[in-house]
Amino acid sequence: MGVKQVQKSTWLKSLCFVLCLSGLSACGSDKPDTKLTGWQKEVGQLRIGATAGEDSPTTLARWTAYQEYLNRITGLKVEVFQAADYNGIIQAMASGQLELAQMGGAAYANAREQMGEKVTPFLASRTAEGFSGYYSALIVKADSPYRTIEDLRGKSLGYVDFNSTSGYLFPRWAMRQQGKNPDTFFGKTAMSGGHTQSVLALANGQFDAIFLIASGGTPETGFTTGSLYTLARKGAVKISDYRIIWTAGPMPNSPYVIRTDRPQAFQDVTRGAMAALAYEDPQLWVDIGLQEGSDMQPMTAADYQAVVEMRRAEIAERRAAPAQKPSTGSAKP
Structure with missing residues (x-):
């Protein structure tokens, strides 16, 4: 069995296990159940934050395509919110207005400083060649x-x-x-x-x-x-x-981050659904701008600790030499 086949088997088994534990079905209505119970009722809806981000200008379109898929798996109403810049997503996540987002490592480091362990990276993309x-x-x-x-x-x-x-x-x-x-x-x-x-x-x-x-x-x-x-x-x-x-x-590739103060079952189902998409629906995977043969790999806070330390050092440098701070003016092409 090839590496991709092993990964596929592992992810799908994990997803099925999570869905069974949560009492969900991978087949369902594209509309939220008005009689939610358990963790679904506690979460209520899945709100995703999107910007152009570190990966490409197609991030918003990618998340929009994810909506129906995540709705079908989680049974929750899924909404995608776009912010004009990185800080908009960070602040929305910190204030509890989002459950999920993709952001660069530096943006995650900012969110981590504000939220502590209430936010964590859980997945990042990996190319077919193994670049992560x-x-x-x-x-x-x-x-x-x-x-x-x-x-x-x-x-x-x-x-x-x-x-x-x-x-x-x-x-x-x-x-x-x-x-x-x-x-x-x-x-x-x-x-x-x-x-x-x-x-x-x-x-x-x-x-x-x-x-x-x-x-x-x-x-x-x-x-x-x-x-x-x-x-x-x-x-x-x-x-x-x-x-x-x-x-x-x-x-490390830009992480998908999730709030850890949401129910664990919600976190597990969301993680399993996103990780399995490359194998569950490879055509959708390509349609949302991801390369054929690429997939998701598990990530933890430890994978981005070096970036957190870099940001702290950057802030210390800027505070130590305020007269030498780079211009904050915007270029307007």
């Missing part, structure tokens, strides 16, 4: 003169968001490890507000370079996924118009 991490890529236009990170000393840079792992936190940490102070190295910095916005701002000449997510490979093999590649597949940009000149990583 991603990189921060320093990207310039291909027709620019910049070939190395040193060439960008004193130049303009676009960050994504203070709560972005690949677009802010991780590359700044990596630069410090290489003896470069990111607050003084670049001449001007600003927040674009999102990965897609960063690409468009670079294309429009608003920055000399940007930090952006790159995944589906390594610096040695090349990358196949990330916002730049998603935009290229849509015909919005051409990959050949851009060049990666520096990378930092890998960092």
Whole structure:
């Protein structure tokens, strides 16, 4: 039996076990049961938070497609809420307005500092090739003169968001490890507000370079996924118009997080349903923008502890040198 077959068998058995324990059926109405009992009545509904996130600009569409599937498995009304930025999802999760969300490691670290053990990562994606991490890529236009990170000393840079792992936190940490102070190295910095916005701002000449997510490979093999590649597949940009000149990583893939103060049965059913989807309905899996052959892997808080520590160190650096904080202005392509 192959690895994928073993994984499929394990996940499906786990899901069936959870469903049996919870008294649910994988076949049901696409409408919530008005006579909910037990943990279903306690939870009431499943509210999901979505942003463009670290993975791609298709996150909202992905979660919308998840709605019917999760409704069928949990028996709960499922709603997807979109926030304009990472902080909107973090605050909604912290205030109890969401049960579930996907966010980058840095955003999770922020939520963890506010909520403690009331929030935990439980799943993250894994490619068919076994890649379970991603990189921060320093990207310039291909027709620019910049070939190395040193060439960008004193130049303009676009960050994504203070709560972005690949677009802010991780590359700044990596630069410090290489003896470069990111607050003084670049001449001007600003927040674009999102990965897609960063690409468009670079294309429009608003920055000399940007930090952006790159995944589906390594610096040695090349990358196949990330916002730049998603935009290229849509015909919005051409990959050949851009060049990666520096990378930092890998960092663990963006986690799916869940509130732990919800009933354990709810957490187990939701985890089992999401983990089994790649095998239960492979066509839906591809339709929601996930690669054929990829799947979910279990994650815990320990997998993101290094990111939590990086964020604490970043905050300490900013407090120690407030005059050197990067600009918080937004680029508006």
